[in-house]
Amino acid sequence: xxxxxxxxxxxxxxxxxxxxxxxxxxxxxxxxxxxxxxxxxxxxxxxxxxxxxxxxxxxxxxxxxxxxxxxxxxxxxxxxxxxxxxxxxxxxxxxxxxxxxxxxxxxxxxxxxxxxxxxxxxxxxxxxxxxxxxxxxxxxxxxxxxxxxxxxxxxxxxxxxxxxxxxxxxxxxxxxxxxxxxxxxxxxxxxxxxxxxxxxxxxxxxxxxxxxxxxxxxxxxxxxxxxxxxxxxxxxxxxxxxxxxxxxxxxxxxxxxxxxxxxxxxxxxxxxxxxxxxxxxxxxxxxxxxxxxxxxxxxxxxxxxxxxxxxxxxxxxxxxxxxxxxxxxxxxxxxxxxxxxxxxxxxxxxxxxxxxxxxxxxxxxxxxxxxxxxxxxxxxxxxxxxxxxxxxxxxx
Amino acid sequence: xxxxxxxxxxxxxxxxxxxxxxxxxxxxxxxxxxxxxxxxxxxxxxxxxxxxxxxxxxxxxxxxxxxxxxxxxxxxxxxxxxxxxxxxxxxxxxxxxxxxxxxxxxxxxxxxxxxxxxxxxxxxxxxxxxxxxxxxxxxxxxxxxxxxxxxxxxxx
Numbered sequence: 001x002x003x004x005x006x007x008x009x010x011x012x013x014x015x016x017x018x019x020x021x022x023x024x025x026x027x028x029x030x031x032x033x034x035x036x037x038x039x040x041x042x043x044x045x046x047x048x049x050x051x052x053x054x055x056x057x058x059x060x061x062x063x064x065x066x067x068x069x070x071x072x073x074x075x076x077x078x079x080x081x082x083x084x085x086x087x088x089x090x091x092x093x094x095x096x097x098x099x100x101x102x103x104x105x106x107x108x109x110x111x112x113x114x115x116x117x118x119x120x121x122x123x124x125x126x127x128x129x130x131x132x133x134x135x136x137x138x139x140x141x142x143x144x145x146x147x148x149x150x151x152x153x154x155x156x157x158x159x160x161x162x163x164x165x166x167x168x169x170x171x172x173x174x175x176x177x178x179x180x181x182x183x184x185x186x187x188x189x190x191x192x193x194x195x196x197x198x199x200x201x202x203x204x205x206x207x208x209x210x211x212x213x214x215x216x217x218x219x220x221x222x223x224x225x226x227x228x229x230x231x232x233x234x235x236x237x238x239x240x241x242x243x244x245x246x247x248x249x250x251x252x253x254x255x256x257x258x259x260x261x262x263x264x265x266x267x268x269x270x271x272x273x274x275x276x277x278x279x280x281x282x283x284x285x286x287x288x289x290x291x292x293x294x295x296x297x298x299x300x301x302x303x304x305x306x307x308x309x310x311x312x313x314x315x316x317x318x319x320x321x322x323x324x325x326x327x328x329x330x331x332x333x334x335x336x337x338x339x340x341x342x343x344x345x346x347x348x349x350x351x352x353x354x355x356x357x358x359x360x361x362x363x364x365x366x367x368x369x370x371x372x373x374x375x376x377x378x379x380x381x382x383x384x385x386x387x388x389x390x391x392x393x394x395x396x
Numbered sequence: 397x398x399x400x401x402x403x404x405x406x407x408x409x410x411x412x413x414x415x416x417x418x419x420x421x422x423x424x425x426x427x428x429x430x431x432x433x434x435x436x437x438x439x440x441x442x443x444x445x446x447x448x449x450x451x452x453x454x455x456x457x458x459x460x461x462x463x464x465x466x467x468x469x470x471x472x473x474x475x476x477x478x479x480x481x482x483x484x485x486x487x488x489x490x491x492x493x494x495x496x497x498x499x500x501x502x503x504x505x506x507x508x509x510x511x512x513x514x515x516x517x518x519x520x521x522x523x524x525x526x527x528x529x530x531x532x533x534x535x536x537x538x539x540x541x542x543x544x545x546x547x548x549x550x551x552x
Contacts, residue, residue, distance in 0.1 A: 054509045083528040113485045115512030115527040154487040166509040179529060183483055187461035189441050191484035268531035283528060289510025360515045362526035
């Protein structure tokens with residue numbers, strides 16, 4: 001079995017990619033960055049063509065190469081997602097050939113499900129992936145292609161195209177190195193990985209090393225996690241907000257941890273949040289575009305008459321929650337505001353720090369993008385050591 | 397607020413019982429007889445996890461490598477709710493049974509971008525899902541079939 005984590009030693013690949021990146025394809029105006037810095041724009045220059053329809057969307061640029069070659073392309077409007085693991089790119093935007101991975105008598109494919117019951121379906125392929133100024137790493141990535149081979153019936157509601165999804169792909173940089181892990185290596189019946197041949201697919205057990213991999217975990221350095229740094233945004237919102245995804249924790253000057261509380265995560269990537277006496281399981285997720293939770297008794301946050309997806313308090317509510325680790329260790333207060341969705345200036349702005357909506361009975365506290373505005377959030381990878389301890393953890 | 401069930405539970409139960417008697421149930425899940433849960437289990441390739449009695453209802457458990465599923469059964473022996481947790485969502489066509497087409501029509505409208513949760517409410521069934529990669533959850537129930545005195549939040 002070939003290694004799928006082999007790093008591309010060729011500096012030439014990086015040089016070629018940088019040449020592409022600087023080739024006038026819209027990258028003008030981005031700040032010069034160090035080796036381990038990936039620019040992030042929330043609803044800004046990197047978000048492509050969906051203004052006004054997708055608020056609080058953090059976008060990055062990723063370079064994808066045919067494995068082992070200098071044939072590369074840069075892809076903008078990739079959703080930065082600390083709530084998933086691995087790189088997923090829509091087939092429609094891929095122009096460089098990627099290598100299939102054999103499974104059974106056919107090739108490997110995957111169905112990943114999301115909380116909203118949508119899914120991404122398509123083949124798993126090997127690609128060289130370049131983040132910021134790092135060397136290319138060769139990892140399995142997911143090509144989102146709803147039409148690929150014989151999609152199983154359990155993989156319903158697949159994402160079909162970038163326009164309806166609102167992005168060209170998803171860069172999952174959460175606290176785990178693979179999107180499934182041991183469960184998908186042990187069983188062919190998880191509903192996630194499949195072997196496809198002749199237009200039909202059946203469940204497949206897949207070694208961890210062939211699973212779609214968080215590319216951060218494959219970096220030669222800076223491979224123990226990430227720091228998401230986004231600026232504060234005024235309560236009324238802003239048209240866009242530019243920040244950075246810094247690769248590594250305590251591996252360079254720009255990612256040396258400040259004074260933060262470390263919240264250890266359970267096997268599902270969750271910590272705890274308490275708000276007004278109610279305890280939630282919670283997660284920190286740049287891929288959720290608001291805070292989502294069901295308010296405890298005593299906290300009045302009515303949903304909007306016009307749209308039950310959002311809260312519409314008559315005046316902005318100031319709240320304070322406390323995050324703690326899954327094991328109970330660590331404690332960090334978070335003050336936040338919730339304002340009325342109906343009163344946001346959506347005609348002029350797209351980044352809103354006060355946007356929140358109901359948890360739909362989930363018992364979860366989903367710390368979406370507003371949580372990340374104005375604070376550095378550290379996401380420590382499972383099993384990797386750092387000055388903040390061994391992951392998985394979130395620290396802020 | 398409760399909505400009216402498509403079919404009175406007793407008639408539904410009788411139909412399900414007749415199906416068992418004649419050819420075995422073709423499908424099970426919401427609104428079907430508890431006896432048909434074994435059919436769900438086979439369809440989901442899950443192992444039985446036993447039954448736990450609560451006041452006013454019974455929970456039948458099953459587990460597969462992708463998810464753990466719980467079916468909530470009324471004293472009359474009818475499945476009024478299902479709930480699940482796992483690394484994948486179960487095949488809802490199995491668990492929603494005869495309510496699946498109604499759900500599918502309502503869910504056809506794309507989910508808004510940027511969400512990790514969704515509620516689909518039709519005239520007869522409510523389907524709620526939430527979570528993120530490696531930790532997905534959901535539940536579905538038929539409000540008109542939930543036994544009197546059982547709280548919706550018991551369906552977990």
